Structure formats: C-alpha cells, structure tokens
Amino acid sequence: MQTVPLIDISPLNSNDEQAYLSVAKKIDHACREMGFFYITGHGISSEQMKSMFDLAQRFFDQPENIKQKILIANSSNHRGWGTKGSEQLDPGQPQDWKETFDMALDIHPEHPIVKACPQLYGPNQYGELEGFAQQMNQHYGLLMAVSKRLLKAMAIALKQPDDFFNQYFDDHISVLRLLHYPPRPANAIVDAQTKAAGAHTDYGCITLLAQDDIGGLEVCNAQNEWIAAPPIKNTIVVNIGDLMQRWTNDQYRSTAHRVASPPSETHRYSMPFFVEPRFDSEVRCIESCLSDGEKPKYKMITSGDWIMSRFNATYAYRTKTS
Numbered sequence: 204m205q206t207v208p209l210i211d212i213s214p215l216n217s218n219d220e221q222a223y224l225s226v227a228k229k230i231d232h233a234c235r236e237m238g239f240f241y242i243t244g245h246g247i248s249s250e251q252m253k254s255m256f257d258l259a260q261r262f263f264d265q266p267e268n269i270k271q272k273i274l275i276a277n278s279s280n281h282r283g284w285g286t287k288g289s290e291q292l293d294p295g296q297p298q299d300w301k302e303t304f305d306m307a308l309d310i311h312p313e314h315p316i317v318k319a320c321p322q323l324y325g326p327n328q329y330g331e332l333e334g335f336a337q338q339m340n341q342h343y344g345l346l347m348a349v350s351k352r353l354l355k356a357m358a359i360a361l362k363q364p365d366d367f368f369n370q371y372f373d374d375h376i377s378v379l380r381l382l383h384y385p386p387r388p389a390n391a392i393v394d395a396q397t398k399a400a401g402a403h404t405d406y407g408c409i410t411l412l413a414q415d416d417i418g419g420l421e422v423c424n425a426q427n428e429w430i431a432a433p434p435i436k437n438t439i440v441v442n443i444g445d446l447m448q449r450w451t452n453d454q455y456r457s458t459a460h461r462v463a464s465p466p467s468e469t470h471r472y473s474m475p476f477f478v479e480p481r482f483d484s485e486v487r488c489i490e491s492c493l494s495d496g497e498k499p500k501y502k503m504i505t506s507g508d509w510i511m512s513r514f515n516a517t518y519a520y521r522t523k524t525s
C-alpha cells in the first residue's frame with residue numbers, strides 16, 4: 204500500500220545545486236502521486252514546536268466566557284475562536300468535534316488592502332492570554348519562511364521562474380490555526396466511524412500541519428484507500444490545496460483527508476498553517492502543466508473568491524447570515 208513519503212528538505216537551504224534539484228524533484232513527485240508528504244530539515248526546532256503546543260493547550264483551557272469575547276462568528280474577517288460544531292468539513296457527516304483559533308496578518312483597519320477586501324484582511328482577535336499574540340506571530344513568520352522555500356522548489360520543478368508562486372505572497376491571506384479535538388461526551392450519539400474532522404480538501408496552495416502524538420490523520424491515496432498519516436517526531440506534514448491543484452491543471456493533487464475521533468478521554472491538538480496568496484491573485488493554469496492539445500480544466504479564479512466560497516460552504520455562522 205502506498206504510504207505518505209518523507210522528504211528531508213534541508214538541501215533547499217544550501218548552495219549545492221544538485222542536492223537542491225534532487226529535493227525539488229522529490230517534492231514534485233510527492234505532489235503528483237499523493238499530494239501529501241512529511242518534511243524534516245525544515246529548521247523549526249522541537250522546543251519551538253513544543254512551546255506552541257503548550258500555548259495551544261493554555262489557550263483552549265481558558266474559560267468559555269473569555270473565549271466567547273473573541274468569537275469568530277462576530278469577526279468581520281474570519282479571525283478568532285470557533286466553538287465546537289461551528290464547522291462541518293464533510294456535508295454528509297455530523298459537524299466536526301473541534302474548537303479552533305484562526306489568525307493571519309494583523310493589518311490596521313484603515314490600510315487600503317483592508318478597505319479592498321474587509322472579509323479577509325484586518326486585525327486579529329487574540330483575547331487575554333499573556334504573550335499569546337507575540338508567540339503566534341513569531342511562529343507564523345517561521346512557517347511562512349518554510350512555505351516560501353517549498354513554493355520556490357515547486358516553481359522550479361514546474362519549470363517556472365523561482366518566484367512564480369512567491370510573487371503572490373506580499374499581503375497574503377495565509378492562516379495559522381490552532382485546533383483542539385476534545386473527547387466527545389459519553390451521551391453524544393456517534394458511531395465508531397464518525398470523524399472528529401470530516402473528509403475535505405484544503406483550499407489554498409499548500410498546508411503545513413503540525414500534529415501532537417495522538418494520531419488520527421487519514422489521507423485518501425491515489426487508489427482511493429484511506430491511509431494513516433501518523434505523527435512522526437520533528438516532522439511537519441505538507442499537503443497540496445485546491446488553488447495549487449487548479450494552478451497545475453490537476454497535476455498536483457489536492458488530496459482529501461480527515462481526522463479520526465481521538466480515543467475516549469483523549470484530547471488531540473494540531474496546528475495547520477494554510478498558505479494562501481494575496482486575495483486578488485489570479486489563479487489560472489500554468490502553461491507548462493498543459494501537454495499539446497490539452498485544455499485548462501478550470502476557469503481563472505482569484506484566491507480571495509475561492510477561499511470565501513469555501514468558508515461560506517463549511518461554516519454554519521456564515522451560511523446563516525449570507
């Protein structure tokens with residue numbers, strides 16, 4: 204059975220051109236075959252990761268009334284805390300059993316880009332936890348640096364200029380999200396197949412996911428089999444999102460994935476970083492992804508329009524009000 208490959212990306216930081224291209228090729232292969240891979244050699248220390256998981260736990264441990272003050276449902280730009288049941292990733296399944304915290308670039312309300320797209324830009328809502336904003340922003344910067352290295356390698360593998368993807372990442376809309384999957388209460392009627400997060404694809408270019416050591420992430424491989432993507436120490440899981448699939452005319456796979464319910468009494472934490480280009484980036488098929496006579500499968504769409512259409516499809520609070 205096909206498994207999720209592991210790639211050491213440290214050569215992406217070196218001057219050894221051969222080693223660089225060899226890693227770019229491995230990434231390209233994984234994007235085509237599986238749409239998912241683990242990375243090591245990303246440069247984010249295990250201490251940094253641990254401090255982020257400690258922070259996530261402290262954040263979600265706060266009383267409900269404190270978290271209510273930064274409710275995502277009251278945010279104009281989709282930032283803040285999401286209660287259990289506010290998101291339903293798989294419309295054929297019960298709502299996801301998780302609480303969330305979303306943050307992105309923190310931009311003053313008077314900035315022109317906020318005026319141009321107030322649904323996706325603006326200030327974050329952090330709440331009251333000491334040091335939280337600073338630590339989240341620092342981690343956001345570290346993840347963005349790794350993401351830019353990956354996007355450059357993908358551009359090169361696709362025979363594009365180095366900055367083909369990265370040129371769309373000034374004023375980007377990438378989101379760092381904290382996730383807490385608490386145990387379902389004993390009286391909640393669920394069968395063993397009910398997932399903590401339903402099957403879905405991610406919306407952006409790529410996602411960098413850190414997971415704790417509980418496990419539960421499952422990936423649908425090219426043979427349509429669900430396979431486990433268990434935690435591996437000091438790795439980050441990378442997967443392709445819908446915008447990258449559109450950009451590459453389906454050559455890179457935006458692969459469905461889901462999260463099994465944690466064992467009883469067990470809390471699971473994870474931390475996806477959704478890498479999403481500036482809201483007005485025009486995503487249309489890259490020429491080098493078309494063979495002779497082949498036609499683009501998708502119409503051009505802007506990053507912002509795509510992301511908003513996906514939020515509206517999966518969040519109860521948005522469908523009620525829009």
Ligand SMILES: O=C(O)CCC(=O)C(=O)O
Pocket residue numbers: 382400405412414420460461462473474475
């Ligand atoms: O919690 C996880 O491991 C995966 C989360 C996920 O797929 C998502 O939030 O898009």
Ligand SMILES: [Fe+2]
Pocket residue numbers: 403404405460
């Ligand atoms: Fe996902």
